[in-house]
Amino acid sequence: MDEPRPDRAALLARADGPVTRDRLVGDLRALGLTEGDTVMFHTRMSALGYVVGGPPTLVGALREAVGERGTLMVTCGWNDALPYDFSDWPRPWQDAVRSEPFVYDPVLSEADHDNGRLPEALRRWPGAFRSRHPDVSVAALGAAAAELTADHPWDDPHGPGSPLARLVARGGRVLMLGAPLETLTLLHHAEALSEVPGKRFVEYEQPVLEDGRRVWRRFRDIDSSKGAFDYSSVTPPGQDSFETIVRDMLATGAGRRGRVGAADSLLFEAGEVVEFGLAWLAEKLGGGR
Template sequence: MDERVLMERSQGPVTHSRLVRELTALGLRPGDTLMFHTALSALGYVPGGPLTVISALREVLGEEGTLLVYSGWNDAPPYDFTDWPAPWQEAVRAEHPAYDPELSEGTHDNGRLPEALRRLPGARRTRHPDSFVALGARAKALTDAVPWDDPYGAGGPLGRLVATGGRVLLLGAPLDTLTVLHHAEALAQAPGKRHLTYEVPVLDAEGNRVWQRYWDIDTEDEAFDYGQVVPEGVWPFTVIAREALAAGIGLRGRVGAAECHLFEAPELVRFGVEWIERNITAA
């Protein structure tokens, strides 16, 4: 998009100092452990792009703060490759590169900010290929030794974010990007929960390429059959988030040209678990 159009949308450049002021006004605090999702173009024209946004977030959070993003792995083998003809499977098993936390590119689905954060000095990434990246005082605690199975459960980065009283920021990103609600799905006790088993090449402790099987809730399609309780074509996280906001959970504000939301992760996950258990059980 043309920079002049973006600048008119945001009524001038969304500079580092402006971001610091407006993020502070939204409610961010020094020492926060913050998972964030960003739609950069929604902010308007940001001189310097992703690195300017990350720099402003780090300034607001200070030395004791921590940033967390979902990274994933852009070049992971397809989940269903085990259904392919045997020769195709064998070729993939023989030569597909292993996930490397240091080098493997994150998914392109979540914009430019996660990759920019991953490349910064001091950033830490999970050895689990459904990966998260953190930078700051609690980065190691959030990303080290994530279990192969149930990575969205209590032992994964999202569970640790909630356990430490972390927060979630949607910086111009839509409500359906609330990845933390996958943790609510992992915790919820409701009928019909869907799980998948995947096989992925990874590096073992000695740096050797090995195939690892892991088990998880179904985040590719949906962990539950939401069709009877959510309007067709609407992602369930959007509905849960709207109802949470209506219940007084979360803050709203503007940063640059973007509508933004700030949630307390434990409060939002608790609401999500209750919503899933109530609605899915009743469906």
């Protein structure tokens, strides 16, 4: 995610000068990113300072840090996805929307702008792959990109067989480059796997491509918008539930901390995040795993 862009002078001051590709590579390696890593990353570009060349410079630095055997992955979503309550709209409104030829196309459809500039930059990168799910698509670039994004399940797209599950299975990592703690998307995988009672789901429709044809498909998923569970009793007022979980995880000593450019950054093991998330849900909300 990203915030409205500060002026360039403020960015330069924040990072004590321009942030170059070489500096980024050095900082990423010092944080612990290594050759061959499969890493899902979340970025607040403005937190890094003035990055010379913007998102392409950061993508290039990440690629250099993980090397030819490594893979980068980001959450994309779809900027023009229909809201979950589309099926509740007045019938004439629904008919007007259905008469339009728009469709989720993994190649052409823009990533959700709320996810910042990096997802759109990565999904457009030559050789990148993007998954087929319209609401929670991911893009990946590198050695395991095709494997991570293939056959994204239509239903339960955060659960088994999803790109998130494959990230964990590969021993992947999660990199937070100045991004808010609440953006750690992998915790949705823990929610999807959890057997804690009271899980909330949504059902919705989106137009997608199947065998080159536009099809209206109905989907079912955990409620990743309002929350898969009622967290109100276990999170401080005004604090996002994922921020609470990540803060509790950091308190155990999990993750590696460091500076990338001007950004306070974190590097987690994907499996560690999911295991902690499952245990936290079971402890705080009750029930089994």
